[in-house]
Amino acid sequence: MWYTEFIIAAALVVLAGLGASTALQRMRRVPYPQGLPGRGLPLLDAAFLAGGPERVADTVIIRMQQEGRLIVSRERLVTLTDGRVQDEVESALIAAAGPAGQRHLDQLRRAVMRSESVQRIGDRLADRGLMRRPDLHRRVVRARRLLWLALLATVALGVLATVSWASRPWQERDTSMPPVFAFFGLLLFGILWLAATKPGKARITPAGVRQLALMRSASNPWRPRTGVGAGSALVLGAVALEGVQALDDEELRAALLARVASLNGPSNSTVFSCSGDSGPTPTWCGAPSDGGSGGSGGSSCGSSSCGSSSGGGCASSSSSCGSSSSSCGSSSSSCGSSSSCGGGSSCGS
Template sequence: MLRILLLALAWAAAGAACVRLCRAAVAAAPHQARRSTRPRDRELTLLEAAFLAGGPGRVMDVTLVTMHRRRALLLAHTGWATVVDADTDHVLERSVIRAIGPAGHQARTDAVRRAAGTADAVRAIAASLEEAGLAVPDTSRARSAAAVRQVRAAAFAVPVLTVAALALPGGGVPGSALLPWFALPLLLTLTALLIGRAEIRPYLGWASPEGRRLLAGLITTADGTERGRLTAIAVAGPDAIEDPLLRRALSSGRRERAATRAAHRGH
């Protein structure tokens, strides 16, 4: 009886996960077809490209680097940002200044990046790109990611339930007779994962398929000019920064958070 219960749990986990994945794919599909009237004629701005490549955090990376290079902000390799010149008309730069304070004030670069990344100006960029069909809406991306996680969890749970069922007394029923019944939900979840790579994966990132096409065009046009270097940062992130100290200034906080999460997992 316990074996039958475990088998039912395996089928329920696989079925619920696959249904959720299918529903996420169906819900996300309309966003791929939803585009502006002439999407192929549209030219991405630097900050739009940054958002499509890395979301609000990438937008702030480009903004912080721009301010640093014109001496409005000092980004130290220790992970601190210092306001040098608080006079700016750029809406995102004003968000950075508000997150730190007037001239002479300091704050952790990573904290500034997160705080300013929630500004109305960043949300306006996101809304414009979503309306044009170039960005994946937050709800669609979250729904797709949750569905993929559930299918992966089911793919892990089914073998665990199989082993548990085989370890129980069979009451005269050999384990080999149960294996095919457990193999079917496992096959279902693995197949769903393969299908999800094609149907769901485009909606796990920030850019829609059309948005990624425009980003690919930007990569080929990046050059050695200041605009080209900022474009490379927008598309590839801090790794594209040539100055190692500036690159470290933008990545120090993220490395610390990753180390903290690893330490917590170790405990």
């Protein structure tokens, strides 16, 4: 009798499929749906939505530099000149600068990206349905891997049952159809379930994409309404939405682009490469574990927020990043420690 093998295979597929469906529902759940905020999205929220923790760190550094509260030297050393703060992200930056009020740009940026205040921005955007939490995305990916294993077990059990059925004498075979048809139907059912639970690769939800399009497509360039001086609002709005390339200050732009040139993908990229060489990885760091397109791109490595958009390897030691003599700025291959390399095709996810 091949029914025993079929029941086992069906139980594996159903249990794994239910797990994948449940994980997908949890990822898509919006705890606090509020609709699109229109053009009233705060500056740092817009920066996170458009470019993740790295964009938030760059926006804060540029804002403080424009207001004369910090200086970025040609050696890419950041020096604080004023301890006043406007929000908790600036408090995190000042704390990261240390008692001396001075730190290398790469190290400072990485500390700000990993700070709880920046990570909470991503949580806030996810709660209102503009982004998907990467930890929940990874749970869906893991659940779907179990479904894949269940399908492989179905194939193995189907082959075993068919061979056992065919090896019996004709008189002892079941009068029902051969087991291959039942197992093939179960396999097809599992494949359809697998396709239905595909989580997508973008961290930005369709609502988040519409929000960014709304802010970018208006006739008047978007600018934040509060917390920014009138003179710098237009510049900071452009930086938040489009990245450091929109900055007019050539010297500061060169300092910031020295490392991010190899990281930036599309303007709505969410490859958040702030994973560390020790300690737990913050929630909003690393790339989705199954790669990315449309809302994430390439792979992410990074003991010091280094990475490459496509082919960079995880090679250099964790201690070599962020020093004033050898920053993580090469645009092709130098990036974080191997301990940051996670599942799938991404590192630091």
